[in-house]
Amino acid sequence: MSLDGATTPAAGDGRPDPAGGSQSGHANGSINGAGQQNGVIAPPPTYLTHRLRLNPNSDHRPDNYEDLELDFSPMVFSSLERYLPPNLLLQPREVKVNYMREILVRYYPESERVRIQKHREYRQKIISNYQRLHRELYTMHASNFFVPSFLKAINENTEQGFRNIMSEPSPGVFTFEMLQPRFCEMLLAEVENFEKWVHETKFRIMRPNTMNKYGAVLDDFGMETMLDKLMEDFIRPISKIFFAEVGGSTLDAHHGFVLEYGMDRDVDLGFHVDDSEVTLNVCLGKQFSGGELFFRGVRCEKHVNTETQSEEIFDYSHLPGRAVLHRGRHRHGARATTSGNRINLLLWCRSSVFRELRKYQKDFSSWCTECQREKKERQRQSVAATKLELLRREGQAAT
Numbered sequence: 001m002s003l004d005g006a007t008t009p010a011a012g013d014g015r016p017d018p019a020g021g022s023q024s025g026h027a028n029g030s031i032n033g034a035g036q037q038n039g040v041i042a043p044p045p046t047y048l049t050h051r052l053r054l055n056p057n058s059d060h061r062p063d064n065y066e067d068l069e070l071d072f073s074p075m076v077f078s079s080l081e082r083y084l085p086p087n088l089l090l091q092p093r094e095v096k097v098n099y100m101r102e103i104l105v106r107y108y109p110e111s112e113r114v115r116i117q118k119h120r121e122y123r124q125k126i127i128s129n130y131q132r133l134h135r136e137l138y139t140m141h142a143s144n145f146f147v148p149s150f151l152k153a154i155n156e157n158t159e160q161g162f163r164n165i166m167s168e169p170s171p172g173v174f175t176f177e178m179l180q181p182r183f184c185e186m187l188l189a190e191v192e193n194f195e196k197w198v199h200e201t202k203f204r205i206m207r208p209n210t211m212n213k214y215g216a217v218l219d220d221f222g223m224e225t226m227l228d229k230l231m232e233d234f235i236r237p238i239s240k241i242f243f244a245e246v247g248g249s250t251l252d253a254h255h256g257f258v259l260e261y262g263m264d265r266d267v268d269l270g271f272h273v274d275d276s277e278v279t280l281n282v283c284l285g286k287q288f289s290g291g292e293l294f295f296r297g298v299r300c301e302k303h304v305n306t307e308t309q310s311e312e313i314f315d316y317s318h319l320p321g322r323a324v325l326h327r328g329r330h331r332h333g334a335r336a337t338t339s340g341n342r343i344n345l346l347l348w349c350r351s352s353v354f355r356e357l358r359k360y361q362k363d364f365s366s367w368c369t370e371c372q373r374e375k376k377e378r379q380r381q382s383v384a385a386t387k388l389e390l391l392r393r394e395g396q397a398a399t
């Protein structure tokens, strides 16, 4: 294995601490009896299969679910709706909601929903007590946040437009100028202010994931709505083009946080995969040396520990304001930050539709380099066997 001295990745590593997603609402909220999951009321027989189509109905305009009290984010319902069986699309909204909720409930077990609800309450407690430093950070102000080249590409919304501002130094790793220096400074100051408040009030905060001892979850102190917008309006259009095969066009939940590296912070980060379909990683500053990101190929769960091929080795040095966008299953890690402090903004973007569909599809890991290699090998062997068989028959015919 050529893991460059890094630790071996294990599936499930790097899972966020609490309620990583952004499901909103109430754990026990119900619409028209949809909450009765305990078998008291049997579901209508037509819905027994509760399946989704494999391909979205792109002509269909989904309903808006924002006014309903739901235990999952309204965005999840809107994006899931395109995958409903055709006979359901013309049904009233309540019917569709119940059907989709059945699927989601199966996906998120009761214990998970209780955990999400507890985390909501925890968030609410922070949000109502913490005094914000820069209020303008909490709502999306695109022209103040992003550099003009990035905004132009988003407005154009074409593959060529994105290619013009991005470089792809290694397959599936895209880097581009994204954040204005002023925005980076403000976000750094906000995080510092939040940590000062945490320290002074002795508020117990949850760290972004199981691997980092420093850093803060931005969603926990009020930035959830802004980051949802960032994912929906800026990351999803790019992912739709470059990461379609891992659910890039249906990203509907996120986990947003900052990580802090330095001699007095987390020094490095072991080899791992993210609990995301697509990961945005932007360096916010400040002064530092070291801390390179290293990439080692995209792998599915089954192949996460397989050998790295030489063409998959790629190292990247962070520059403040510059973003890196990659698949969550692209194995990576961060080398030691040898001096100064480095702070990065991370947005793990997820697609519940993609995760649900993966369960039904047999050959769904076309994006895994090792699955591709195995498939090619099988084809090569079958071609070789056919040739051999033809030769044998020719030999028989000649005698």
Ligand SMILES: [Zn+2]
Pocket: 299, 300, 301, 302, 303, 365, 368, 369, 370, 371, 372
């Ligand atoms: Zn694989």
